[in-house]
Amino acid sequence: MAERRTRTFEGVLAQIERRIVEDGLTVGDRLPGERQLAEQLRVGRSSVREALRVLETLGVVSSQVGRGPDAGAILTSKPGSALTDLLRLHLGLAGLEPREVIDTRLMIERWAATHAAVARADTQALAEAVAGMDVAGSAEDFVEHDTAFHCAIADASGNRLIAAIMRSLRDTMRHYAVEAVESLGDTAILQADHRRILEAIRAGSADEAAAAVTAHLEHAYPALWDR
Template identity: 45%
Template sequence: MKNYELVLSHVEADLAAGRLRLGGRLPGERALAEQLGISRPSVREAIRVLEALGVVRTAVGSGPDAGAVIVAEPSSPMTSLLRLHLATNHLPIRDIVQTRVLLESWAAREAATRTDVEPELQAAEALLDTMDDPSIPPEDFHLLDAEFHVALSGLAGNVLIAAVMSSLRSAIHGYVLAAVPNLPDWDATAIGLRAEHRAIIAAIRAGDPTRAATEVTSHIEGFYRAARLG
């Protein structure tokens, strides 16, 4: 095991045991180095890894805000990882589509069984209201579309699903936008997407899990088919 991995294992064990919590701070470099019998550069390397993984946030200096603070930002590192693998063509777009269908249809189905999501539904509808502007550029439309789908996934109440969906949408946004020229009529496509979004919300609000899942599946697969992405 490399020295910096000793630090990662140590932090993982402390988090699992409750000795470290969100908002808490890691011990200083010198203390960790002495405790684990490794060099301070190895500790610094580990902290950089933890920051890249979204586990800590660091601030330099000697004040009360200095050091490495435990945070929980899983979507950022997952987004970076997905982007890199998409760039290498290691993750085919069609596989991404299938994953989105699997996760989002499940989330919509779960959301339709809940009775406590009305505020979140209204927030999602506010995004759709903005997207109804016929003069909105495709790039802005798709940024709002990404927000809508992340919000939709959050309705299921599963934090991990929401984080994965946020990463997926962020990672593929550029590919989706690049596909717009492949659409024969963007204005007609936008009208169809708006109607499909409203149909998803209506199914969830009606408490119809099967219809909600079906609407989401048809919506995702239909766009990728029209854009010739998958």
């Protein structure tokens, strides 16, 4: 499952890059809309949406112009080596042990949450992800919103490289995350952690945000926690 999703994600990125080259798009041109890209690439819209988020993080596109499912992102630079480097990172992460990924996430997310709190960053995306988890109908659905929450923390830190690495880490761990949620059964403690992180960032409490992230990863992956 994780391998298939990783291939889908990488495939969407590669196909979008190919479309940019084959269509002769230049900076300022608009990509096809999310719905149109999903149909053309024969993948789910969620895969297209995540790929576009990564491209935006890397400064390749801007999705701020236009609204609605048919409003395409604007090309702000040629993908070139940035996309190639991201794909290489994705492939490299695929062979890591879950414990290695969790240790890396701990370092990155504590840093990101701290900086987001200090900056009093916008927490709307975090709140929307929490709301999505509240109504999730399956472990897979919960993990989709959970991924959005943790990637939003990285985005809120203001560091684009941190955000790109977090998305790669989360995609690598997606299957394990689903298994962890299924094993826990009740996600109440995870949601309590998410709200604690959200409120700490919203309040500008850097120390509390870092502590909340640490507690959350311990609760989410108790079998991997050995501190």
